Amino acid sequence: MAAAIGMSLAIIIPSAGCGSFIPQSGPGLQAVRQQASVTDLHPATPTAYALITVDADTLRFLTTPAPEPRFSVAETSHAIHGTIGVGDDLGITIFESGPGGLFITDHPENPSGNSVTLPSQQVDEGGNITIPFGGKIAVVGHTPAAVERAIVQRLGSRALEPQAVVSILARRSGMISVVGDVGGTAHFSLDPGGETMMGAIARAGGPRFPDYETIVSLQRAGTVQRARLSEIVADPGQNLPLEPGDAIYISHDPEFFLAMGATGQTSSLGPLDRRIAFGGEKVTLADALARAGGLEDDRANARALFVYRLTRPGDIQPGIKIPTVYVTDLRDPRGYIYASRFIMHPEDIIFVSNAPSTDLAKFLALVLPAAYTSQGFNAGLR
Template sequence: MSASDIIRPLARRRLLRAGATTAVLATAACNDFIPSSGPRIAGIMKPATVQAGDPGPASDPAMNYAVVTLDSGVVARAEGDTPLNLFSAGMRSRAAAESRFGIGDILSITVFETQSGGLFIPADSGARPGNFVTLPQQQVGRAGLVTIPFAGEIRAAGRTAGELEKAIAGRLRQRALEPQVIVTLVERRSAVISVIGDVSQSLRFSLDPGGERLLGAIARAGGTRFAPHETLVTLQRGGVSESAILADVVEDPQLNVQLAADDTIIVARQQRYFLALGAVGQTASITQLNRRFPFEDRRLSLGDAIARAGGLQDDRANPSAVFLFRFERRAALARLGIATAAFAGEEVPTVYRADLLNPTSMFLVQRFPMRHNDLIFVSNAPSTDLLKFMQIILPFAQTGALSATMAQ
């Protein structure tokens, strides 16, 4: 063996060691050597004067949460849950408002007597036709009273036309000849309904004696500016506010509630969104990807949401690790038979898991309903970590092999 044959392997090993050392120094010590869009975590956390908050390690997070794997029972119960935004049973069961006079209403009152010579009709009435007299129109005062000649002040607010007619006739019975009274509503200025917000024209109108329903009031205001599935209708009554999505009101006649005096209807656009993170969507795109997606429909299933997010990435996704993160109502989890005693509050952090390697799950995700602000996360397949590691190591191995070849 010649001296050159001994020197070449030594030189090759030295070059490999030098290349490996340079790579380690470049990646571990020289932050300026590797491109970056900003400081690394150590560069932000270490110089801080004060650090607060601790989510806990990944193996033992600070926030407790429940994990539920989708099956037919879970999906059936989820489909049966009522939406969060619905009018209460008390508001839905209200009957049409009875027509009663209120403060500000303008009334016309006519008094009839059986013959001339009574209180309002003189014995010598001349050419005057009829046996009645119509009093000047008057407005129900702030105290809720109207004034009748020879009868004084009588309460009108809160009474129906028939009740007020009987009250006036009773006061006049001792002085008039068998008086009969007819009360007519000339102009209603009480029992006002207000419709404001994202409607064609804000409106304030008086409640009709026959009653009015929610959709009718919105129609009076010219309809809404946005699609029903992204329009939230809030009804304020007696210091209480309740809301429903307009699309639900259109579909369910029971939600088209009867209005009451002094109701206020607020129409506002409320787009519902979900988030999709992880191995979803296109692997590469010439435009910036948006991970926040609008519902664009009244109902959206988990399958719809995954498809709208671009589906699972074929080269990255783990189909058995599709997760949906949501704050679930405690009562909903209790119906699933899940113990909730360990959780505080009415909303429980919950993770729903779908195993899309199982064909059954393909049907289940088509029925599982999405909610506003749900977050979908699809984990990477285990092989992706190996591929990433190989992508880091391979350039250095190639550099070492090239150096060894050149040294020969």
């Protein structure tokens, strides 16, 4: 019987390579090494992919992930807040130094002078208001104090030492809008003191998600700029002053990595999600592997922990952009130290290869039933 099984195995093994029909979730260590076009740290030319061993020397050359989106501070203008715009409601009061002047009040006998409060006026589409005996006055883009001086100048030759007080009763122009993933939407006008990006988000109830998972989009003058909220928090220069008409949209944009192969997640009884959120601003390979459940003891090849990455320019050598596979040996105690210093990038793929013994077990599970069947078939022929 043993001889028959051995003969059957001898027939089956040459007829098909182990790697060609044994079920696998990905390439093994040897396959990755054999197919790599470059296996040193500094590839000189673009290649299919480079294989780089993660060690102390490698970590010195690796860069941090690509910079998060940031606002272009250079493009930010410094508009004067508190100016009057189209649609604003203005309150105007005119004073004269003595009775019997241009404006007659209900108490003409008042020796201290006259004063009259005009009905509130909404700035028309041409940017003007109308003053009795003064005609139209352009007010858009001017401060209330500037409009007061213009009224006095218009009435100076007709009224008795006129003075004017102008106030903005209701702002309807240049409103700021904050919408998206915030506690509550906000729509407000800028005060003369102005407002910043963080202040506007606070008015809307703050973000609903952590700052490292939140993108702030600023619409201004027909352009859109984006920045991650964590960048705004970390850099006061990114907390831009707002301008009339700005619109802010807050969106949830978490960063992910993928975990494949012989990770501890495969032992879960529930549905698996191999697309795992970073859960922090900076995630190391050790962090990511722990989130994926670590290595599966009875399957994983601890020497073959791979990270697949489309290397950005400058990560390995300036001007070079190639797909890269980083391999970490966790059977070496130093491998865990290297993994704790290896910074993950968004969309990295972690793959843990099967151990050779796992492939052998799969192979035997496939061929032994075939061998016994072959032995029974041969015995039947006899």
